Amino acid sequence: MSLTEILPPLLPLLVGVPLLMGAIGAAVRKNKRIRHVISLGTLAGLLAFSILLVVVTHDGTVLAHQVGMWDYGISIPFVVDALSSLVLMIISILGIASVLFAMATHEARARFYHPFVLVLMAGVAGALMTGDIFNLFVFIEVMLLPSYGLLAMMGAKLGAHGARIYVSVNLLASTLLLIGIALVYATAGTVNLAELRGAAVEDPAVAVAGGVVLTAISIKAAVVPVHGWLTRTYPMTSPAVTTLFSGIHTKVAIYAIYRIYSLLFDGDEKFLWVALLVTSLTMLIGVLGAIGEKTTRSILVFHMISQIGYILIGVGLFTGLGLTAGIFYLLHHMIVKASLFLSTGAIEETYGTGEIDKLGGMLKREPLIAVTFMVAALSLAGLPPFSGFVAKFSIIQATLEQSHYWVAAVAVLVSVFTLLSMLKIWTGVFMGSAPKDLEERALAYQERMHGKRYLRVQAQAESPTLTIGPPTATMSAVLAGERAVKVPMKLIIPGMLLAAITLFFGLGAELLMTLSETAAENLLNPDGYVEAVSNA
């Protein structure tokens, strides 16, 4: 038996195993080490499985399995092609990085942190694989519920209003999605994506229903003009959770837009101008919004919106080159954004603030973080030799190929603004000199977070001379001009890991580009998808 026959029946495990492990993790009350191991082990397993899937699907093979062995048309199919396996692979990498970071900040010690992350991953895997729009709705909810939990855990400290906006907006979008699905079922008589192929082209009523579905998903993807919730909720939680969410929620929604437009609308050219208009607005408004922001994280969140515009250009063009570029951009963006959130998050977790005005001189204090940030920031702005250059270059090339000059112009303009914004963080946080009270505030923050004894232990580990004396030894060290605060290595490593990946994807762009091309071909011509589902 070949791999293509063995793998399909195993696909439901991608959902089942993380769910089971999440449940086991929640049952482990006392021992946080066991929870760490369960979580990292499951995520590593997910990564290994998804790499295997990428290898199997790299030639355009589509794997499909009818869950429960029901007949075609009755069952809920799980389908994996190059696009879904690539996105799943990157999401597993991000999951590992963000969990490592959360372990370093100690927030992962909370009993339900790991279980929430694992259930979230189960929902992601299901949403990426399912071949049924109603089931997509269900998996998006499976993905959102633990996210509400994660936000509320942070909300217990930060005030609940970020969580309120997040839950309200997502519930509204989900209700709209449900209405859209009802309309699709009423007009087309099925919710199976393979059966729905091209339905919106043949019947305008289905196109309207599909439009409602896409609108609902666009809210979840934070496309302008329905982006406001993102910038008001993501900065309201911890950096680790922001990283996790940034790589997952909006990106799964983008994946769904690609998939649904490819199947339901069969890449219909009639509606593409809407997508191009919306993406151009998204790029512009996102980057302009970042100008007025004062903390590193809120600047980055606004950039996220602008980048979502770039990614969706792929669907707006719906040509081979456009889709390839869009998918490449999606994969690159997930890595780079997470790296930026983690490197600025490391500063935020150590010095107690992300406000640019209250930071400075980090280049000398934390050279490793400075390098990590620089690599990811240049990649985000689209400079060689990082993956961002390849991504932006191919996106602009694809728009020019279709003679959409104004979209290309917006894309170039926006990347200039992106670079300026990154320079703002660079000059504000890394250059210049540190404010005088930086260390004192950092220590006060650490003490508030972890208690005095923690500080003493930390100080002991770093410089044994500080151990003698009163509990506030570190404080007197500061007053004596000694340096007591430093970002611990375990907070730097996750971000560095991701920055290394963006460099790798930049220098070895050929590999990822070829994979994105296969994924784009699968979207452009979904015959293989439909065939795999009906034969499974």
Next chain:
Amino acid sequence: MSIAIAVGLLTAAAVYLFMQRGMVRIVLGFVLASHAANLMLFAAGNTAFRDVPYIGSGEVGEQADPLPQAFVLTAIVIAFSITMFMVTLAITTTRDDDTEDEEESPAKVLAPGSTADTDDAAFSDLDTASGEIAVETYKDETGVGQPNLEHAERMPKEEEK
């Protein structure tokens, strides 16, 4: 027709409630909105067919479509759980809450005399009380939302072992 009218009324009422400031009203709005969505799902399956949808138990043309009913059941469970979560969020804060006047806020009504913030029962079960989660400084739109420092200090601190 009656379903269309019902969906319209429910949606109108839901939108009206969304526009209110109080979180509880917004939650009630979501209850109505999810009813509207569920009725639409029902309508998608054609409500004129009302026979039992088992094979061999009736005329094929008379049998109800079971799929939308399954959809509705799933959707009800999801909407219900999220609604409960939102109700919890509605009563867990009195400060940094721009939804109600302080005297009228549900938390005040439910626990008169208490100025407790989010460290009450609803959240303690989430096991976040270890004091190890970042307190972030931020200001809300009104500029008054100072960091929740006093609150953070009230949290029990788990010492480094």
